[in-house]
Amino acid sequence: xxHWIITPVVLPAMLAAILVLMVREHIVVQxxxxxxxxxxxxxxxxxxFWQASDGTITLYQLGNWPAPFGIVLVADRLSTLMLxxxxxxxxxxxxxxxxxxxxxxxxxxxxxxxxxxxxxLGAFLTGDAFNLFVFFEVLLIASYGLMIHSGGRQRLRxxxxxxxxxxxxxxxxxxxxxxxxxxxxxxxxxxxxxRVAELDPAASAGIRVAAVLLLMVFAIKAAVLxxxxxxxxxxxxxxxxxxxxxxxxTKVGAYGIIRVYTLVFPPDLEITQGLxxxxxxxxxxxxxxxxxxxxxxxxxxxRLVAFSVIGSMGLLLASVxxxxxxxxxxxxxxxxHSTLATAALFLLVDQIRDGRGAAGPMLVHGRPIAGxxxxxxxxxxxxxxxxxxxxxxxxxxxxxxxxxxLTSPLVWWVWAVVLSGSLVAVVGFSRAGSLIFWKxxxxxxxxxxxxxxxxxxxEDETVQPDSTKGPVAPRPVTPMxxxxxxxxxxxxxxxxxxxxxxxxxATAAQLFAPAPYIELVLTTPGxxxxxxxxxxxxxxxxxxxxxxxxxxxxx
Amino acid sequence: xxxxxxxxxxxxxxxxxYMVLRLRTFPVIIGTSLLxxxxxxFLFASGRLxxxxxxVLRDGAERYTDPLPQALVLTAIVISFGMTAVVVIxxxxxxxxxxxxxxDRPAEPRETAx
Numbered sequence: 191x192x193h194w195i196i197t198p199v200v201l202p203a204m205l206a207a208i209l210v211l212m213v214r215e216h217i218v219v220q221x222x223x224x225x226x227x228x229x230x231x232x233x234x235x236x237x238x239f240w241q242a243s244d245g246t247i248t249l250y251q252l253g254n255w256p257a258p259f260g261i262v263l264v265a266d267r268l269s270t271l272m273l274x275x276x277x278x279x280x281x282x283x284x285x286x287x288x289x290x291x292x293x294x295x296x297x298x299x300x301x302x303x304x305x306x307x308x309x310x311l312g313a314f315l316t317g318d319a320f321n322l323f324v325f326f327e328v329l330l331i332a333s334y335g336l337m338i339h340s341g342g343r344q345r346l347r348x349x350x351x352x353x354x355x356x357x358x359x360x361x362x363x364x365x366x367x368x369x370x371x372x373x374x375x376x377x378x379x380x381x382x383x384x385r386v387a388e389l390d391p392a393a394s395a396g397i398r399v400a401a402v403l404l405l406m407v408f409a410i411k412a413a414v415l416x417x418x419x420x421x422x423x424x425x426x427x428x429x430x431x432x433x434x435x436x437x438x439x440t441k442v443g444a445y446g447i448i449r450v451y452t453l454v455f456p457p458d459l460e461i462t463q464g465l466x467x468x469x470x471x472x473x474x475x476x477x478x479x480x481x482x483x484x485x486x487x488x489x490x491x492x493r494l495v496a497f498s499v500i501g502s503m504g505l506l507l508a509s510v511x512x513x514x515x516x517x518x519x520x521x522x523x524x525x526x527h528s529t530l531a532t533a534a535l536f537l538l539v540d541q542i543r544d545g546r547g548a549a550g551p552m553l554v555h556g557r558p559i560a561g562x563x564x565x566x567x568x569x570x571x572x573x574x575x576x577x578x579x580x581x582x583x584x585x586x587x588x589x590x591x592x593x594x595x596l597t598s599p600l601v602w603w604v605w606a607v608v609l610s611g612s613l614v615a616v617v618g619f620s621r622a623g624s625l626i627f628w629k630x631x632x633x634x635x636x637x638x639x640x641x642x643x644x645x646x647x648x649e650d651e652t653v654q655p656d657s658t659k660g661p662v663a664p665r666p667v668t669p670m671x672x673x674x675x676x677x678x679x680x681x682x683x684x685x686x687x688x689x690x691x692x693x694x695x696a697t698a699a700q701l702f703a704p705a706p707y708i709e710l711v712l713t714t715p716g717x718x719x720x721x722x723x724x725x726x727x728x729x730x731x732x733x734x735x736x737x738x739x740x741x742x743x744x745x
Numbered sequence: 746x747x748x749x750x751x752x753x754x755x756x757x758x759x760x761x762x763y764m765v766l767r768l769r770t771f772p773v774i775i776g777t778s779l780l781x782x783x784x785x786x787f788l789f790a791s792g793r794l795x796x797x798x799x800x801v802l803r804d805g806a807e808r809y810t811d812p813l814p815q816a817l818v819l820t821a822i823v824i825s826f827g828m829t830a831v832v833v834i835x836x837x838x839x840x841x842x843x844x845x846x847x848x849d850r851p852a853e854p855r856e857t858a859x
Contacts, residue, residue, distance in 0.1 A: 368791040372791040
């Protein structure tokens with residue numbers, strides 16, 4: 191049994207502990223270790239992705255306990271794809287955090303970042319529903335710390351809302367898991383798949399409730415329409431690198447939906463009929479519409495980007511809720527694209543916010559950004575990608591989704607909402623871009639140079655005090671390198687769309703043929719469970735012995 | 746027994762939801778705590794209720810109670826306890842920096858160009 195699968199969980203966990211306990215006072219060492227860890231994770235994830243890319247599914251039994259009893263980690267195409275996406279994003283975000291000094295504006299940025307990675311990677315790998323909950327909590331509790339990193343009135347307020355919302359989400363998750371356990375007696379996803387299929391459709395009220403509750407939990411994470419309220423404030427007020435990392439968090443929700451509703455409640459299952467075409471699809475389309483209207487109506491550039499995240503999640507889930515292999519493949523392509531584009535946009539917003547003086551993130555007439563040509567160019571490219579204009583990956587992703595929707599009975603709704611949503615987003619982004627980058631050079635009431643004290647409404651913690659006075663110092667290069675890296679990845683995703691799409695089609699095909707996954711998880715022998723005829727003392731003694739784990743492999 | 750547990754879960758949930766819908770952080774935090782108690786009791790009951798039964802199988806045990814929900818509920822208690830502590834600290838920070846304990850953001854002055 192290869193131990194590489196557990197390293198994406200263990201490495202950041204150990205690293206975070208080392209960072210917080212041993213080198214908490216040495217920021218240089220922290221930065222070096224944190225970056226080294228993130229890069230090592232990228233390499234490991236690439237290795238796991240390569241291993242899974244020929245269709246093999248790899249199983250890791252924790253403590254060598256066999257599947258329905260022990261916790262398993264499973265690395266299949268989808269898991270390793272999400273793993274790779276996260277660990278490619280992480281070093282770039284980290285680079286930005288270091289280059290812009292965000293990690294110095296509060297304590298413990300790097301340990302929290304590593305714990306966050308641990309939670310996200312663990313959630314992608316686990317094959318056990320309760321373990322998924324635990325990893326969700328790990329990533330959430332780290333995100334609470336990151337969310338309020340460097341403090342400030344508005345950020346703490348937004349942080350309180352974010353934490354409370356997610357606490358309620360966690361409670362729902364537990365209710366869902368309790369219901370599932372009460373109905374089936376297992377929480378291992380592969381085992382659940384078999385037992386749910388055997389349930390009598392006539393007496394399936396409990397499991398149907400559980401399926402809906404679980405969908406709601408993932409919908410909260412993915413910010414689907416009636417449950418999206420936490421997102422705009424949290425993302426707009428989170429520190430920029432954190433918001434960029436959060437780009438992957440909404441995808442954790444989407445991943446949960448894809449994983450659970452292809453494996454445990456597959457689309458042809460009778461008891462969960464209608465969950466997607468009747469409920470999720472309209473909700474996703476409304477989410478898309480709401481996000482795009484938000485883009486148009488936002489008064490601040492950071493909220494504008496946050497609403498574009500909601501819009502892109504709507505599009506992604508509309509594609510997921512088709513629940514065809516084409517739909518899932520298109521959704522995965524769009525997920526990769528929107529993660530990178532969102533991260534790039536949030537980092538750019540930070541640069542814009544810092545560079546505009548008192549106008550900060552407000553979409554008002556402000557002063558031009560020093561050295562703004564590069565930022566403007568990058569914003570232009572990222573906005574093209576986000577709104578889905580040709581030639582970048584957003585356009586391809588949208589095209590794939592529109593193509594996949596052709597088989598759906600709701601095809602006209604999908605096309606209408608997606609296309610008009612794109613138009614609205616283009617208008618919103620071009621309004622923001624021209625206001626910030628072009629109109630700043632024209633004559634006009636110059637908010638940016640006005641006395642900041644007379645305008646309390648634009649006073650914002652996110653504006654750095656030193657950026658409001660005097661000529662701006664030359665910009666550090668590192669943040670721009672990080673943003674440039676994200677944009678280069680977007681371009682690469684566009685250029686390599688063919689191979690990527692083939693890989694994603696194979697991923698979707700693997701999801702829709704879950705039999706090998708289930709068989710691997712349930713039939714792999716683990717530690718031999720002894721016949722317990724000697725009473726309590728010996729059994730507890732035996733289970734603690736590591737020797738047993740080693741010999742277990744031979745059986 | 747079933748009636749007692751079921752109504753405990755129901756009452757705790759109802760009270761929790763009512764409290765969560767308040768506008769100030771203190772009642773909201775109490776509400777989330779009540780909800781987490783409710784879900785803990787619910788999880789505990791999800792392996793069926795068996796009185797005076799051992800939690801593990803052994804020879805001669807005619808009936809037993811499911812040990813897994815007990816492990817699950819232990820995890821859930823630890824997590825919800827930790828989360829409550831975190832939210833208390835964050836809410837406290839928010840209260841100290843903003844001088845009020847409203848959960849909602851106060852209506853922002855319109856951030857448009859004057």
